[in-house]
Amino acid sequence: MADEPLVLGIETSCDETGVGIVRGTTLLADAVASSVDEHARFGGVVPEVASRAHLEAMVPTVDRALKEAGVSAKDLDGIAVTAGPGLAGALLVGVSAAKAYAYALGKPLYGVNHLASHICVDQLEHGALPEPTMALLVSGGHSSLLLSTDITSDVRPLGATIDDAAGEAFDKIARVLNLGFPGGPVIDRYAREGDPSAIAFPRGLTGPRDPAYDFSFSGLKTSVARWIEAKRAAGEEVPVRDVAASFQEAVVDVLTRKAVRACKDEGVGHLMIGGGVAANSRLRALAQERCERAGIRLRVPRPKLCTDNGAMVAALGAEMVARGRAASSWDLSADSSLPVTEPHVPGHDHVHEVSKENLYS
Amino acid sequence: MLLLALDTATPAVTVALHDGTDVIASSSQVDARRHGELLLPAVDRVLAEAGLKLNAVTGVVVGIGPGPYTGLRVGLMTADTFGLALGVPVHGLCTLDGLAYAADIGQGPFVVATDARRKEVYWARYADSRTRLTDPAVDRPADIADQVAGLPAVGAGALLYPDTFPQAHEPEHVSAAALASLAAEKLAAGEELPAPRPLYLRRPDAQVPKNYKVVTPK
Numbered sequence A: 001m002a003d004e005p006l007v008l009g010i011e012t013s014c015d016e017t018g019v020g021i022v023r024g025t026t027l028l029a030d031a032v033a034s035s036v037d038e039h040a041r042f043g044g045v046v047p048e049v050a051s052r053a054h055l056e057a058m059v060p061t062v063d064r065a066l067k068e069a070g071v072s073a074k075d076l077d078g079i080a081v082t083a084g085p086g087l088a089g090a091l092l093v094g095v096s097a098a099k100a101y102a103y104a105l106g107k108p109l110y111g112v113n114h115l116a117s118h119i120c121v122d123q124l125e126h127g128a129l130p131e132p133t134m135a136l137l138v139s140g141g142h143s144s145l146l147l148s149t150d151i152t153s154d155v156r157p158l159g160a161t162i163d164d165a166a167g168e169a170f171d172k173i174a175r176v177l178n179l180g181f182p183g184g185p186v187i188d189r190y191a192r193e194g195d196p197s198a199i200a201f202p203r204g205l206t207g208p209r210d211p212a213y214d215f216s217f218s219g220l221k222t223s224v225a226r227w228i229e230a231k232r233a234a235g236e237e238v239p240v241r242d243v244a245a246s247f248q249e250a251v252v253d254v255l256t257r258k259a260v261r262a263c264k265d266e267g268v269g270h271l272m273i274g275g276g277v278a279a280n281s282r283l284r285a286l287a288q289e290r291c292e293r294a295g296i297r298l299r300v301p302r303p304k305l306c307t308d309n310g311a312m313v314a315a316l317g318a319e320m321v322a323r324g325r326a327a328s329s330w331d332l333s334a335d336s337s338l339p340v341t342e343p344h345v346p347g348h349d350h351v352h353e354v355s356k357e358n359l360y361s
Numbered sequence B: 001m002l003l004l005a006l007d008t009a010t011p012a013v014t015v016a017l018h019d020g021t022d023v024i025a026s027s028s029q030v031d032a033r034r035h036g037e038l039l040l041p042a043v044d045r046v047l048a049e050a051g052l053k054l055n056a057v058t059g060v061v062v063g064i065g066p067g068p069y070t071g072l073r074v075g076l077m078t079a080d081t082f083g084l085a086l087g088v089p090v091h092g093l094c095t096l097d098g099l100a101y102a103a104d105i106g107q108g109p110f111v112v113a114t115d116a117r118r119k120e121v122y123w124a125r126y127a128d129s130r131t132r133l134t135d136p137a138v139d140r141p142a143d144i145a146d147q148v149a150g151l152p153a154v155g156a157g158a159l160l161y162p163d164t165f166p167q168a169h170e171p172e173h174v175s176a177a178a179l180a181s182l183a184a185e186k187l188a189a190g191e192e193l194p195a196p197r198p199l200y201l202r203r204p205d206a207q208v209p210k211n212y213k214v215v216t217p218k
């Protein structure tokens, strides 16, 4: 095990400053500083607030991760960083830190893809990823169905949300129900005491002519909000538990149905679920049930590894080192729209065009 | 003593090495959109030119702005991280002070003004090239016309608004060489330099992009 690559990973694509350290597929440290409270009064993540917080939190978080892992920076085999996709200004803080750190320590730098990292983190929980692996990534920022035959070089997008991310729908419905923030855990809790079949909410994009692997949660969200408002307008009490359970069922039904179908269509025997919504107990249970029935092995990491963190970046970085992938060059840039098909940003034979949007406001 | 100085608070990505006596290598590139890409290669180039490695550096000096934030943070994050990795002190210096030091304007008073975008300038008044009289501020040129009237001025902010700054001249941007020399002078005199924390001078724009992570108030 000692000869497996020791890698430090930095993640700053949204409001979490994450620094993780792994040795191969073993998690050694996972330090996260979040600026979520600073954004709450704005009703969403304010990019400039996130960027300022990343700058302040970075050095202490790196320190904390090194202490937690009990390793010395000079023993690292590489520094990995989220190069994209994400908020441009926020990404740039992490990329600047990673480059300076790698350069000062004389270690190779690996700019990696945030989405591929969400998949690769499962190696820290369940060992090497099977090849191929189907991955369902669901969070407040993304909802995608991805197929990977090699997480360092081949990630194919099969489908994605055409409007809201799944996590956004949970937050918005929790807000309509006055359940507070964050929406995911509280809806999950109420839903446990409700009847998931009490109200027939729509399943977006499940018609015979709809794209098989794309998602849509905007219509569901509107439909739930309307249903609640109608109850209130009629002076009736809103059955919060039944609404939570029925809404949640509509979301996880579509997610798991499409994920299992993708596995069957592509002949893939493993389904990985990642992202913050992967913590949802009903999603886990229904996925387990449907995967078992279909003969598919389900892999879901513990919740802390599902949300944005540095360990997932380190996990993918370690895999890059292990597979001898080319390091990034010192002019690596943050790319807010890095395509999911590029698991990492290698040095010069393959320079990625920077997205200029929003980079310098 | 070997000081590494860098500044990304203006459109210039500028790096210099100072050995306590002189600037021994420097690089300045003007490209407001590529601070993140240009800075590390510039550090590498400057060190190679001096025939030195980063671990020979005994202190880091960084321009703390004011300047457009996204670029400004590239220099600060890089300096902070070098400090962490090398275990050397990281000093801040006001970017406008670097410009004043390089201004070569003789006796003052004079004004330094850089481009703050959105039709505003970052500016301060100086008694001479080493003595700042006012805190750095961000204003519309027309609103400070009275305060800068009749004074010579340097910096891109002055050159951009000739109505307010009729006596504007070079240098346009800060150079890390000037920053390094000023820092070396101050350190030799036993002066304490500011902490490497950014001078933003404006509150963040509280605009939440569409289709991004939603955070509902608690």
Ligand SMILES: [Zn+2]
Pocket: A114, A118, A139, A141, A275, A307, A308
């Ligand atoms: Zn994420």
